[in-house]
Amino acid sequence: MSNAVSALNSASFEGFATVTETGLRGMITLRGDLSSAKLKAAVKAATGAAIPDVRRVTTGKDGMAAWMSPDELLILCDYASVNDTIATLTAKLTGEHALAVNVSDARAVFRIAGDGAREVLAKLAPVDLSAGAFQAGDFRRSRIAQVAAAFWLNDDNSFELVCFRSVAQYVFDVLKVSAQPGGEVGFL
Amino acid sequence: MLTLQCPYCGVDAEETELHAEGEAHLKRFGPGSSDDDFETYLFMRENPKGVHFERWRHSNGCGKFFHAARSTTTLEVFGTYSAQTYEPPQDIKDKITAKYPGWSWREFA
The missing domain is CATH 3.30.70.1520 (Heterotetrameric sarcosine oxidase)
Incomplete structure (x- = not known):
């Protein structure tokens, strides 16, 4: 039996929030x-x-x-x-x-953690991600830049995001750009 | 930017999360129908200046089709409703009448 590998093999990026591919799920x-x-x-x-x-x-x-x-x-x-x-x-x-x-x-899962996590997603999805509107346990299917994705907020204030495996690299790249240090908006 | 409320997931979805799917309430004429009916079904569409009924799909979302009533001139949205119906619900028709007395769209008024 071949060894199952997740789309980006748990790649990680440290910006003003941490973006991690969570591995097999x-x-x-x-x-x-x-x-x-x-x-x-x-x-x-x-x-x-x-x-x-x-x-x-x-x-x-x-x-x-x-x-x-x-x-x-x-x-x-x-x-x-x-x-x-x-x-x-x-x-x-x-x-x-x-x-x-x-x-x-067929899917890839990312975790976006840290104080700026809301902002990282808010830049990419047409969703109200303010603390009052999007709370722990809320789930939303929407888009991340140009591709379909779904995400939810965990109790520990980290987001998890599901997208198609074929666009995993794209989603990781846009999340990286969105989480780049110096890119904080400071609104959410 | 057009914002429509998806009647299935309740989100106020903006245009980029949706896909326009053409005119609402079309009656299908398939094999065995007359050429005139078939042509009308395939090609004849409303192109109103004002009240219009459209089919939309929440494509970057729950994936469901729904109907929307809006004005093509002001972009005012009168409401959205389930696609499992043959005609717009009365409350949406009333809302349009309040704003545009005497409106009509195909067989609805």
């Missing part, structure tokens, strides 16, 4: 009726997380669930346990019109 796209009790139970069993509200993430002991669209969740878990998580989801969703697919190797 298990990601599952789950499509289905988010209001169904069966799907709720399946997500609970697989990750321990509840179904998130609109534009929110929830955390459980074995993973996270993020609201992607009215009929789609992104499940995050350990890279090693993706297949088990999918097996649990699929088994619990028998008879339900739903689909769980492993997308771990």
Whole structure:
């Protein structure tokens, strides 16, 4: 079996905020009726997380669930346990019109940490990232410069950002430019 | 800059997060329809100066299609609503009537 490698092999950049590619992460796209009790139970069993509200993430002991669209969740878990998580989801969703697919190797995850983290993203996405508007547990699908991306705010005030693996280098580069020392705006 | 509220995720999305998808409320005429109907369905579009109904897609977001009612002259947005409907909701029609009494757009007024 070949050795799995993340898109940028945990590359990191230290600017007025720290931008890091977080390495391998298990990601599952789950499509289905988010209001169904069966799907709720399946997500609970697989990750321990509840179904998130609109534009929110929830955390459980074995993973996270993020609201992607009215009929789609992104499940995050350990890279090693993706297949088990999918097996649990699929088994619990028998008879339900739903689909769980492993997308771990199709995506890249970045972490933006530090006091200037909000600013780094605010320069690149058309999203209100002020402390009052975007709070811990908030999740947003938007764009980063020219490509689609989704990000959320952790409890420790660091952002995590998911994008397609094919644009990982581009996203890392624009995040680096945005986090360059001397580029602080000092507004957020 | 046009800002539309996505009725699915509730965000006030600005234009760059959206994609315009043409006129709203088109009735499809497929195989077996008359040439006239098919031509109208394919090519005939409204090009109003004023009230207009459009289809938009929250492409850099939840990915869903929705409808928007706006004015092409002032860029005023009267509202957005789900695409799973055959006609604009009454409250949006009322809002337009309040502003532009006697407006009409295709079969709606």
